[in-house]
Amino acid sequence: MDWGRFAQQMASMARDLLAQESVSSTLDRITGSATELVEGCDAAGILVLHGSKAESLAPSDQLVIDSDRLQERLGEGPCFDAARKREGERVFRIADFTDEQPRWPAYAPQAHALGVGSMMGFLLFTEDEQFGALNLYSRRAGAFTEASELAGWLLASHAAVAFSSARTHAQMEHAVATRHVIGEAMGILMGSHHLSEKEAFDVLRRFAQENNIKLREVARRVCERGSLS
Numbered sequence: 001m002d003w004g005r006f007a008q009q010m011a012s013m014a015r016d017l018l019a020q021e022s023v024s025s026t027l028d029r030i031t032g033s034a035t036e037l038v039e040g041c042d043a044a045g046i047l048v049l050h051g052s053k054a055e056s057l058a059p060s061d062q063l064v065i066d067s068d069r070l071q072e073r074l075g076e077g078p079c080f081d082a083a084r085k086r087e088g089e090r091v092f093r094i095a096d097f098t099d100e101q102p103r104w105p106a107y108a109p110q111a112h113a114l115g116v117g118s119m120m121g122f123l124l125f126t127e128d129e130q131f132g133a134l135n136l137y138s139r140r141a142g143a144f145t146e147a148s149e150l151a152g153w154l155l156a157s158h159a160a161v162a163f164s165s166a167r168t169h170a171q172m173e174h175a176v177a178t179r180h181v182i183g184e185a186m187g188i189l190m191g192s193h194h195l196s197e198k199e200a201f202d203v204l205r206r207f208a209q210e211n212n213i214k215l216r217e218v219a220r221r222v223c224e225r226g227s228l229s
């Protein structure tokens with residue numbers, strides 16, 4: 001492992017991550033970097049768990065999607081374990097899928113049938129009931145070494161920060177857009193019904209509650225139609 005070259009590549013990746021314009025492009029850059037930077041990595045993806053449901057983000061290969069679906073169906077697997085742990089193990093490495101794997105007796109042989117030879121998983125984040133892990137796959141047994149694991153862990157550490165930053169930025173943009181559309185809807189109601197600002201907001205809120213519709217969607221309806229009807 002040429003750590004000097006790796007450090008230069010990591011620095012370049014870090015700059016690229018900050019330059020991405022969306023959460024999706026940030027995740028694509030993360031999984032793309034994994035296949036470029038980690039020796040032995042043929043495919044990479046981010047698995048997010050919503051309770052027992054799995055979501056595959058930025059998969060670089062169909063193999064990632066197939067593995068995630070298999071783990072969701074079976075309810076077991078190293079990616080599930082990596083993505084479930086708030087404390088304790090944050091890295092998993094399976095050297096050879098032809099060997100018996102007592103921790104994942106159902107997943108391992110079926111994953112091998114999909115074409116997985118070895119893999120690693122790194123916890124990225126935990127947030128309420130959502131957990132995420134960066135998972136790296138090789139079609140060869142024994143492809144990942146201790147150096148590969150260290151490189152993957154360093155990549156995952158950068159990825160976690162970039163992912164969190166991208167999501168925070170997206171959430172802020174969403175909040176600003178929501179405030180804007182609500183404010184525009186309130187202005188329409190104030191002008192057409194001679195309401196005060198508080199009265200207009202109460203009309204929107206009450207309509208949303210009575211009809212079980214999100215406030216932003218009610219506001220968008222008013223902006224599009226000029227009224228609640």
